[in-house]
Amino acid sequence: MVVSEGETGQGSRPKRKTPATIEVEGKPGLEARRTAARLLGAVIDAHTPLDALTDNEHGHPQYLALEPRDRALVRAILASALRHRCTIEKLIGRRLDRPLPPNAHSLSHILHVGAAQILFLDVPDSAAVDLAVTQAKTDPRAARFSNLVNAVLRNIARRKHELAKALETTQDAPAWFAGRLKEIYGREETDTILKAHRVEAPIDFTVKSDPALWAERLGGRVLPNGSVRLDRLSASVPDLPGFSEGAWWVQDAAATLPARLLGDIEGLWVADLCAAPGGKTAQLALEGAKVTAVDLSASRLKRLKSNLDRLSLSAEIVRADVLKWEPERKFDAVLLDAPCSSTGTVRRHPDVPWTKTPEDVAKLADLQRRLLAHALTLIHPSGMVVFSNCSLDPSEGEELVQELLAKRSDVAVDPILPEELPGAEHFVTAEGFLRTTPALTGAEGQLDNIDGFFAARLRLR
Known part of the structure; x- marks a missing residue:
């Protein structure tokens, strides 16, 4: 049975950590998933801009405590969870006999982070499910729902073929935004815009001179306006040819x-x-x-x-x-x-x-x-x-x-x-x-x- 987070006894005194608890909390990848769920909550519940949370100098302390590789994973999880939020919500909802309570925020974010990995990232399903269940078990607000997390995510993993239909029939945007776009651009163009929003944008560079040369060096192509475009990055921006000598900037x-x-x-x-x-x-x-x-x-x-x-x-x-x-x-x-x-x-x-x-x-x-x-x-x-x-x-x-x-x-x-x-x-x-x-x-x-x-x-x- 799903109950509200307010019924999970948050006010009780924290229990002393046992060796087993410490071992679970040291589980590889767990902290990255906790951070992803925490930051997803900051975006959805507190309307905090993601750039501020993931800034490498002034970002969220939980994010800054991660190694660079885990930071990259957190960013990838959040990007997928936000780009496809309504689709993920629909697929989770189909696995529940009743909606989650409105204040079950922590549980919802754990489910979304797990589903985003299963559906959109190159993460083994078993790892995504196991870490989500572990996270639920160690979160006082979600511990009672660890079996639900396990059942929902395993079912989503088994029935990934439903994703294509869900993407077809879902607009991945909050109602106010989709509605406003329809007022402005009409249904057909709005659908095209919202579908474009699901896909990560390419990286464009403004070069100081000789776009053709830098397109060749960067492995991209020259656009009609003279910019150079890469469909995907092969390295971090500062590690690309021409960065240190100031030959171009991202724009x-x-x-x-x-x-x-x-x-x-x-x-x-x-x-x-x-x-x-x-x-x-x-x-x-x-x-x-x-x-x-x-x-x-x-x-x-x-x-x-x-x-x-x-x-x-x-x-x-x-x-x-x-x-x-x-x-x-x-x-x-x-x-x-x-x-x-x-x-x-x-x-x-x-x-x-x-x-x-x-x-x-x-x-x-x-x-x-x-x-x-x-x-x-x-x-x-x-x-x-x-x-x-x-x-x-x-x-x-x-x-x-x-x-x-x-x-x-x-x-x-x-x-x-x-x-x-x-x-x-x-x-x-x-x-x-x-x-x-x-x-x-x-x-x-x-x-x-x-x-x-x-x-x-x-x-x-």
């Missing part, structure tokens, strides 16, 4: 497009607002602009400076609240890649739909409105502002810009022309905006399989 091909909308910026004064970690700053500096990179976060600016130093590129770095920043001079151009819901990057950050809410999207859209209004005060009369973000939601993009234009007669769109973005022409809308999604594909020789992005170019009248 999704979609993220390279907004900076290109500034045109020829050699010798111009350009402000990069909300600049960290600095991929677009590096682009601007490489094109010969006199760049001022502005961000509020000291730690993120430290990372930006480190990236620029490795690339042998330079920019003025300013720590400031962009909304309050009043520089002494006006700029020829401003690039504002604004903080957003990041719903265009779910392939890389599968926690996003589970850590964000509709209220978050609305709050971020309001922040973007204020940032954009301030950015327009930083250019001289003939200057331009490129506003961009990695959200799929038009309330953070098209609708936001249209609202601004309706209120400000002194601001106009400078329409993006398809010929400005060779290979990415199909991402230019009739209104002269840039809109990409993981679902949009082009003809042969055109850019596709990229993150969701929006960009608009504005000028003062």
Whole structure:
């Protein structure tokens, strides 16, 4: 019988560890699974971003205590558990005679971590089941359900053939997110986007020069926009050829497009607002602009400076609240890649739909409105502002810009022309905006399989 976690006697005094208990707790792989379940709970229950939990310097203490190999396993488990959360939930639910109690969080996370390994990772089924059962037995909140964990996971392992049908009939996204996408893009395109979110994104590199050479050295291919793409990494990024000498940096091909909308910026004064970690700053500096990179976060600016130093590129770095920043001079151009819901990057950050809410999207859209209004005060009369973000939601993009234009007669769109973005022409809308999604594909020789992005170019009248 399934009971709530509140009935498991959590308030009792902890028992003294016996030699048998110590032996179980030292079981190889157990701590990695415990960490995965703990971090999954932090994402689902507390809406904590996964990047913060798995940061190799400031991440969760339980994660930082692991060896590098176990950290990699935890990341793989979490990525699979989040990408396929609704599918896993469905397959677990079919094995229960009644739903788990709403507050059986620990038990639920143990089951999801075990199922993710069985269904999506190269982990022996027996190991995934055994470690999940052991974890349940040693968790006071789940100990009474260890037999249930064993039965459910063994049944899932025996009936893996059900996975294909479950994937076909399930949308792996929370209801609010799937519903919002359908409102915007319709059912067919939403299905394509959500299916794309199940697949890990390729790794794109922006190279300082000679993309063909670096495609050969890295074992990738050159994309129509000049980026180099690897479908999968053969080593960690710092160990790849060209990293130490600063020949390239990691940057999704979609993220390279907004900076290109500034045109020829050699010798111009350009402000990069909300600049960290600095991929677009590096682009601007490489094109010969006199760049001022502005961000509020000291730690993120430290990372930006480190990236620029490795690339042998330079920019003025300013720590400031962009909304309050009043520089002494006006700029020829401003690039504002604004903080957003990041719903265009779910392939890389599968926690996003589970850590964000509709209220978050609305709050971020309001922040973007204020940032954009301030950015327009930083250019001289003939200057331009490129506003961009990695959200799929038009309330953070098209609708936001249209609202601004309706209120400000002194601001106009400078329409993006398809010929400005060779290979990415199909991402230019009739209104002269840039809109990409993981679902949009082009003809042969055109850019596709990229993150969701929006960009608009504005000028003062």
